[in-house]
Amino acid sequence: MRKLCRRSSPVFTLLFTALWSAAATVAATSTEDLITQVQSVGRAGSENSSAAKAVNQLQQMGPETLGPLLVAMDDANPVAMNWLQVAFESIADQSLNSGQLPAEQLEEFVTDRTHNGRARRVAFDWLAKADPSAPSRLIPNMLDDPSSPLRREAVALAIKRAKAAESEEAQTALWTKALSGAVDRDQFDEIASALKKLGEKVNLVDHFGLIIDWHLIGPFDNKDEAGFDVVYPPEEEINLSAKYDGMNESVSWQHFVSERKDGAFDLAELTTSHKGAIDYAYTEFNSPVEQQVEFRLATPNAWKLWCNGELIFAREEYHRGMQFDQYIVPVHLKQGVNKILLKVCQNEQNQDWAQRWAFQFRIVDETGRALSSSDESSTNE
Structure with a gap:
């Protein structure tokens, strides 16, 4: 799997660092080494x-170090990110108490969307402390x-304003x-409920881009x-016209389109033998460009997931529950048709809570926004 990294431009980094203080020039070498x-x-x-x-030494430095620390978070791995945030917040706290927290530079970092989302949120929280008017201006x-x-x-702010509006039109x-x-999902549900009362229809499948068009085959043992x-x-192999020896008899691919409001597939309902069994689901996603995306899956069952023949994730765990966007898997899609195969395994537990055998799947960008295949009918041929 490839990981998407956001990199700030060299010009911006130099400009941003310079804005913090002329003292940064004196400490630049040591600060850079420590970071x-x-x-x-x-x-x-x-x-x-x-x-x-290194963090202990960084914490002894002044507000001129805050800019380089934020920029350093752009490409930091999660562990390094935690350490950098510790150093940043310690210095920010000292700077706030001494009246030296640079609100203007923090706002510049927050409003530059090319920077790491978590780093921008950290900067935003401290900006709000330095300038209480910032949230109402920026959010x-x-x-x-x-x-x-x-x-x-x-x-959340838009929801608050909607609740306060007087007319139905507003x-x-x-x-x-x-x-x-x-x-x-929680914000969507609240908004959808309010719009429904106002006579507006909201479709969960369309809004979240849930993929409801699949070919299924099984059961296998x-x-x-x-x-x-x-x-x-x-x-x-993916041969939609092929037949194979299944768990009890010959099995072949069957085309299904989910009609459920949540876009999920109930494999227990669709499969004759639904205990100690395996189903495969196959779909295609036509990407207009080569891009980094997230596959978001929900299932209470053990599963494996492939994209273009490459195994990208597997989890052998049964009956953990099923929640929206339960699993998030970063994936790099090629331009054109991408072949997606999902293996969903059910065991033989007979308790009431162990009967669910299902999955829900969608593809989103890094912000969680739904992406749609440029050719919805690609797997129907």
């Missing part, structure tokens, strides 16, 4: 001791922001505006949970 030490910490926590010492313009936390705040307009930025690692024919 490099922090950035080198491994995802598994290797070099933690070195990072801790209304963030309904389409690539930072999920900032966009969520914008939707309410409808404001609820619709809030809906345009909603990518979290998963007795004693032994089939998870068995390579059944769909893992070796």
Whole structure:
């Protein structure tokens, strides 16, 4: 899997750092070295001791260090990000108390959408402390922001304004505006409920881009949970006209379009033998460009997921529950048709809570916004 990285431009980085203080020039070498030490910490926590010492030294520096720390978060791995945030917030707290927290530079960082979303949110929180007027100025313009936390705040504000509107016409307009930025299920549900009372229809499948068009084949044998690692024919070839030996009889691909409001597929209902069994689901996504996306899956069952023949994720766990956007898998799509194969395994537990065998799937950009295949009928041929 490839990871998408946001990189700030060299020109902006130099300009941004210079704005903080002329004193930054004196400390530039030591600050840069210390930040490099922090950035080198491994995802598994290797070099933690070195990072801790570097952070301790960074915390002794002044507000001129805040800019470089924020910029350093752009490409930091999650562990390094945590260390950098610790250093930033310690210095920011000291700077706020001494009246030296640079609100203007923080706002410049927050409003530059090319920066890391989490870093922008950290900067926003401290900007709000330095300049209480900032949230009311900035948040209304963030309904389409690539930072999920900032966009969520914008939707929350739009919801608040919709509730306060007096006329139904104004309410409808404001609820619709809030809906345009909603990518979290709880906010969507609140907005959809309000619009429904106003006589407006909101379709969950369309809004979230849930993929409801699949070819399914099965069941294959998963007795004693032994089939998870068995390579059944769909893992070796995608031939929608083929027939294979299944769990009980010959099986072939069947085309289904989910009619459920949540866009999910109830495999237990669609499959004759639904205990100790495996179904495969196949669809195609025609991407207009090569791009980094997220596959978002919900299922209570064990599963494996392939894209263009490459296994991109697998989880052998049964009956954990099923929640919207339960699993988020970064994927790089090629331009054109991308072939997606999902293996969903059900075990033989007979308790009432262990009967669900289902999945829900969608493809989104890095902000959580739905992406649509440029040719919806590609797998219907």
